Amino acid sequence: MTTEVWTEITDERALTALLGEPLPAVRAKERSALTGIDRDWLASSPFCMIGTADAEGRCDVSPKGDPAGRLVHVIDDTTIAIAERPGNRRADGYRNILANPQVGLNFLIPGRGDTLRINGRARLVSDAPFLDAMVVKGHRPLLAVVVVVEIETIFFHCAKAFLRSRLWRPETWAPEAQVPRRAVLAQRMERPGDSIEELDAYYGPSYEERLYVQ
Numbered sequence: 001m002t003t004e005v006w007t008e009i010t011d012e013r014a015l016t017a018l019l020g021e022p023l024p025a026v027r028a029k030e031r032s033a034l035t036g037i038d039r040d041w042l043a044s045s046p047f048c049m050i051g052t053a054d055a056e057g058r059c060d061v062s063p064k065g066d067p068a069g070r071l072v073h074v075i076d077d078t079t080i081a082i083a084e085r086p087g088n089r090r091a092d093g094y095r096n097i098l099a100n101p102q103v104g105l106n107f108l109i110p111g112r113g114d115t116l117r118i119n120g121r122a123r124l125v126s127d128a129p130f131l132d133a134m135v136v137k138g139h140r141p142l143l144a145v146v147v148v149v150e151i152e153t154i155f156f157h158c159a160k161a162f163l164r165s166r167l168w169r170p171e172t173w174a175p176e177a178q179v180p181r182r183a184v185l186a187q188r189m190e191r192p193g194d195s196i197e198e199l200d201a202y203y204g205p206s207y208e209e210r211l212y213v214q
Contacts, residue, residue, distance in 0.1 A: 030153045033077040038154060041116045042072040042080065044109050050082070050147070051104040052096035052122075062093040070136050072107070078151045080118070081125070083134045083141035085212060094147075097122045103149060106157070111168050113159025120152040139212040 009015050034042075046068040053059045064071065064082055073081040082105075084094075097103065101123065107116040125148050134141050166172045179185070183199035191199065 029155045031155065032151060032153060034074065034080075034151070034154065038116065039074055041109065042074060042107060043069050045107040045116070046071055046110070048072075048082070048105050048107045050093055051106075052093040053100055053102070054096045055099040058096075060092045060096055066136055068109075070134065073130055073134050075130060075148070080149050080151070081128075081130060081134070082147045082149070083131075083136075084147070085136075085139075085141065086210075094124055097124060097147070103147070105149065113162035113168070115157045116154070117157050118149065118151055118154045120149045122150075123148045137212045 009018065047063065047065045048071065049061050049063055051059065051061045066083065066085070071082065073083075075081055101121040103120060103122045105118045107118070131140055162168065180188075182203045183196055186199050186203070187194060187196055194202075
């Protein structure tokens with residue numbers, strides 16, 4: 001890779017000179033506690049992304065999803081919990097949290113371009129009374145592992161990225177137009193010993209039925 005023709009930004013002064021200063025209202029929109037509107041947003045969100053980094057700064061972003069009203073449990077105005085459900089057991093983000101508790105979260109509501117961003121410190125909790133409020137389809141969070149996020153900053157992010165990407169425009173969706181379906185990807189990249197028929201069956205209707213079962 002050649003970088004001879006790149007102009008690189010290496011300090012904050014150069015970055016500000018290029019982008020400009022944020023408007024006062026944008027700079028001041030951060031808050032450190034949940035409002036009623038924030039709580040309503042969290043109760044309506046079925047999906048979020050959790051960004052973490054290890055002690056050396058290596059990053060990971062992990063998606064989390066549950067039915068709206070079950071994704072997030074609000075403990076108090078500065079603390080929320082997000083359940084861990086059955087998955088691939090890599091636990092990359094959780095290993096990061098053990099080394100570096102700082103996390104960033106972005107909560108989405110389908111069809112909305114704006115998002116709710118929360119930054120704070122996370123802890124992994126193996127058991128607590130509030131886990132009973134996080135049951136989905138009869139299942140407590142997997143191994144009762146929960147990310148408890150102590151909020152430091154919270155604010156709403158504008159819709160420009162979603163408008164530019166046209167993410168919620170169904171007429172632009174073509175999920176398999178250029179990238180093969182999940183079974184084909186799995187065979188080529190992860191499970192070459194399995195047949196396409198076996199993988200289609202694995203990722204078929206029963207896959208959704210096993211979402212809350214290890």
